[in-house]
Amino acid sequence: MVRVEELEAALAAMTQWRAPGGRGVDWGVLEADLGTALPVDFRSLAAAYPVLVIGDFLTVSLPAPGAEAAWASESRNDEILQDLHEMEDMEDYVPYPQPGGLISWGESDRGDAFYWKTSPADPDAWPVVIRTDNADWIGFPMGVVEFLTGWFGHTLDVPGLPGSFPGGSPAVRGLSDRVG
Template identity: 70%
Template sequence: MLRIEELEAALPAMTPWRVPGGRSVDWAALEAVLGTALPSDFRALAEAYPVLVIDDFLSVSVPRPGREVSWASGAREDEILQDLYEMGDTEDYVPYPHPGGLISWGESNSGDVFYWKTSPTDPDAWLVVVRTANADWIEFPVCAVEFLVGVYGRTIDVPGMPRDFPSDDPKVLGLSDRVD
């Protein structure tokens, strides 16, 4: 499992958004609602960074302090994935909380969604599944941070993405943690 520093090396534009001292996400509250722990690489990312938007294209959805229950509820009640599943359009993938179900951790502005496949039971062994806007389902044998390192380090190619993904000089925007 890769460390956050390896993602920062592959995507240096994210480093200005690092939160000194961490963000203090209430993981116990989030996991109580979600019904599972989350991968440690994602937890480290969520402690170090707010929601990140890369090249105004890919959003990495991390829980905001004070909004953990809302994040977990949204992950459990993915209506779009549930509708696709009920229509038989998920190629044998199932929504969480079904065993091995998918939990979203990111999306693109083109309609691509990035998930974890929640099997095996160890969250640190979960794989990334991408549902492209073209309705292709692609599984990658890596965790979320390793996936991002691979994409932005250009060692992982995601079929079906725009030709300019990733860009040569990705820009990163961090969204505020402020809870109104």
């Protein structure tokens, strides 16, 4: 499994947003409300970082301390996925909490959406799935941190997304953890 430190090496600009000593996300609350455990690599990323906006293009949604239930609720009740499912525009995918359903962990400013497919049963084996703004569905047999490390380290081709992104070294903004 790829570690957060490897992502930091591929995307050095993110390190300015690392929370010294961690962020204190209550995983018990979040995972109980969500109804599933989440992958260890994502938990490590969220323990160290707030929501990240990379290159003014990609937003990586990371739960904030004190807002775990809200993050879980948004993931469980993803209206966009529900609409796509009703329109039968999801290929063989389904929204969570259906078995093997998709849970969002990011989005682009162009309408691309980034998910996990919650199958197999082990969250650490959940693959990344992207729905591009052109309605193409693309799967990657890896976790979030490995996917981001490959993309920003230029070792992973991500078809359907702008060829100019991520570029040489995209700027990274961290969004506040303030709740309320």
